[in-house]
Amino acid sequence: MYIKSPAQHIHENSLKPEDRRSVKRRHLIYYLRVWRTKDNTPLGQVVDINSQGLMLIGEKPIPTGEELDLKIHLPDEGEEIKFLNFKAICRWSSKDINTAFYDSGCEFVDQSDDKIEQLQKLIEEYGFSD
Incomplete structure (x- = not known):
């Protein structure tokens, strides 16, 4: 799967002040998969994450404003499969540089x-060191 570099994402300087992130985004050392909890549908993989939200890349757009019950499958570190469950709202969705x-x-x-x-x-x- 092709994922664009951080420089190819929207530049924070081009956003209105109220739309800029107050917490730095972090890229992870794993491509963590994200599923819709209710029907176990895969939505994509985490591109970056912070304590306020995440960006994911997937094969289908997510409707803006949609409330989601999601789970992230965490890397296997033994026999126990671990998930992080959370609720989120899609704030935007657009074509990747790879259409x-x-x-x-x-x-x-x-x-x-x-x-x-x-x-x-x-x-x-799982975050890259700064």
Whole structure:
């Protein structure tokens, strides 16, 4: 699967001040797969993530404004299969530079302390060092 480089994504300077991210996006050392929880449909793979949301790349667009119950399959570190479940809203979706794919930006809805801690652990464990 082709994933564009960070420089090919929308430049933050071209966004309105209220649309700019306040938390740095992190790329992960794994291509973590994302599924729709209700029907176990694969949506794509995580491109980048932070405590407020993620961008994923997939074969189909996600309708803007759609509320999603999602799960990320975490890397196998033993016999136990682990998932991180979360709720998100798709804020945008557009064709990738490789027109066979779509990029979608999702904002996390469940901002409980437990979910934030799980996301921080995922980012610390699987994020590229800066």
